[in-house]
Amino acid sequence: MANVLVCVKRVPDTAGEVLLSADGLSVDARHVGYTVSPHEECAVELATQVAEATGGRATVLSVGSEDAVEQLRNALAVGCADGVLVEADADLLGPADVAAAVAGVVREREAGGLSYDLVLLGNDAADTGDFQVPVRLAYALGRPVLTGISTCEVQDDRLLARGDGPDGTEVFELPLPAVVAVMEGGVSPRYPSIPGRMKAKRAPVETVALTAARQGSGRVRLKLPPSQPSSVEILGEGPEAAPAVVDLLTRIGVVGR
Amino acid sequence: MILVLVETDAQGATLVSREALTFARETAARLGDQPVHAAVVAPLEESMATLVMKQLGEQGVAVVHTADDERLTTYAAAAHAAAVVDAVRAEQARMLVAAGTPRGNEVLAHVATRLEVAMAANVVAVDSVEPLVVTRQVLGGSALEEMRLDDAVAVLSVAGHACDPEPAEVPTAPERLGYTPSVTDQDLVARVARTEVTVVDDTAALTGARVVVGAGRGAGGPDGFKDLLELTELLGGALGVSRVVTSLGWRPHHEQVGQTGSRIAPDLYVPCGISGAIQHWAGCQSAKTILAINTDRDAPMVTKAHYAVIGDLHEIVPAINEELRRRK
Incomplete structure (x- = not known):
């Protein structure tokens, strides 16, 4: 039996244009809505798979505002058994703060008799892109950590994990407990079923206050890259444009040299 | 002193590591002519070491710290980090720089x-020093x-292709300082x-390609790539696809270009049937020339x-x- 804690972050859904708040300290997401990163959707799927395969429990956790309960319920609808919200203004926290908050929950639950053999997170947050919370969490807990992992499974008290490396698929085998940062691409997140959604509404979500000291993110302000006016040159329409395309390829040295 | 963690591949110091060295050298000049040192953690064959030393000299590196520990041949992030920490402490580096790669x-x-x-x-x-x-x-x-970075040691990774790897005005003959890193068994667990x-995985070929042909939803299905693959071959390039293509299972994930895939910086990028969502733009914006093929002339990619x-x-x-x- 392996219990899994999977962490998700409520982030602005910035598929379209990004707007900043008036003070430049956060993203104005009122018109775009919120989501979690694809990496985290895959982490939730892996957490559910490991819990199902071993008869353990999958718990979903988020550090953020009370609105992040929406993201917790989405994970509860696809197989997580319970949720934890560490209530905080995530914009004010740096990766060390988030790691300390998660470590606090892991230790508290362990003291209460529930130990997590595996903690899964997304490889990097879709908004801040710090690439640090999994590593800092692992050190806080004194556990080994892997990043960039596509698939993982638990065999007895060992973890077997795979991820893309520079020379092919890298395979890792390590003892549990461990911390793993998941990359999109190894599993397909399942869609919530109607019974799953119903169950998610009733599933317990514990809210805890952030107690760790705040180191902050060092953010001075956000800014948008200068928007370039479109200067596109239309070479033509349809297959008749092919000679103009090859002329261009020749001119910039891609062919004919 | 600024210390740069240098990654190597079959061609010596990687392109992005050389970019990081240029970035570090320009920052060092602004900090008042600070020297730039390099750390090479993975053990190198002697002929490769000679090549890397020459490349680092072209980048104006003063000292190269090489960790002598065969256990570092197999990658373990914690063990490599232990070796880097040794070099930071020994030289009291005030800044540590690496390329913004997954390993960096x-x-x-x-x-x-x-x-x-x-x-x-x-x-x-760097906005201010x-x-x-x-x-x-x-x-x-x-x-x-x-x-803002206020700590005694500033640790930062440089985004891929944020700058070109320019050789130093005055090349150097770097001093090579071998050392025994303090790697523990615990550092080798992961x-x-x-x-x-x-499985053929052309991720490396994609990120280093001079020409990338892109394919998006407009490909139409898993069978819609024949002509695109032919164009890729005719141009001697690599195929890169948008997230929707990998999500639908039309092509493998390692071909994805974007925020959750590879970042590319080719001389030419030819996105075909890709609308150009921010997720995708994040991965292809460093292309020198972009030639879009699309039915919609108002698509962001166009x-x-x-x-x-x-x-x-x-x-x-x-x-x-x-x-x-x-x-x-």
Whole structure:
């Protein structure tokens, strides 16, 4: 039996244009809505798979505002058994703060008799892109950590994990407990079923206050890259444009040299 | 002193590591002619070491710290970080720089945690040196963050292709300082057990390609790539696809270009049937020239491109292929 804690972050859904708040300290997401990163959707799927395969429990956790309960319920609808919200203004926290908050929950639950053999997170947050919370969490807990992992499974008290490396698929085998940062691409997140959604509404979500000291993110302000006016040159329409395309390829040295 | 963690491949110091060295050298000049040192953690064959020393000399590196420990041949982030921390402490580096690659960011995260300092990932510019404020990519590159680094050691990774790897005005003959790193057994627990190369994975070929042909939803299905693959071959390039293509299972994930895939910086990028969502733009914005093929002339990929052809890729791409063959 392996219990899994999977962490998700409520982030602005910035598929379209990004707007900043008036003070430049956060993203104005009122018109775009919120989501979690694809990496985290895959982490939730892996957490559910490991819990199902071993008869353990999958718990979903988020550090953020009370609105992040929406993201917790989405994970509860696809197989997580319970949720934890560490209530905080995530914009004010740096990766060390988030790691300390998660470590606090892991230790508290362990003291209460529930130990997590595996903690899964997304490889990097879709908004801040710090690439640090999994590593800092692992050190806080004194556990080994892997990043960039596509698939993982638990065999007895060992973890077997795979991820893309520079020379092919890298395979890792390590003892549990461990911390793993998941990359999109190894599993397909399942869609919530109607019974799953119903169950998610009733599933317990514990809210805890952030107690760790705040180191902050060092953010001075956000800014948008200068928007370039479109200067596109239309070479033509349809297959008749092919000679103009090859002329261009020749001119910039891609062919004919 | 600024210390740069250098990654190597079959060609010696990687392109992005040489970019990081240029970035470090320019920053060192602003800090008052600080020397730049390099750390090479993975053991190198002697002929490779000679090549790397020459490349680092072209980048004006004063000293190269090489960790002598065969256990580092197999990658383990914690062990590599232990070796980097040794070099930082021995030389009292005030800044540690690496390329913003998966491994660069991973090792730096370990180092920053061990040194109990902050880390800035994917930096594109140094705004001021006193206090130290850097600009870095957030939201997959669609926004930027100014971040202040106040710790005794500033740890930062440089976003891929944020600058060109310019040789130093005065090349150096770097001094090579071998040392025995303080790697513990615990640091080796999360090491690569084995690498499987049975599945052809062209991620490296994609990120280093001079020409990338892109394919999006407009490909139409798993069978819609024949002409695109032919164009890729005619141009001697690599195929890169949008997230929707990998999500639908039309092509493998390692071909994805974007925030959750590879970041590319080719001389030419030819996105075909790709609308150009921010997620995708994050991965292809460093291309020197972009030629978009799309049915919608208002698609972001078209308006952001340098050149475009309007129409159905399934008609246009075969015509380009034929024209290329005709002129060969």
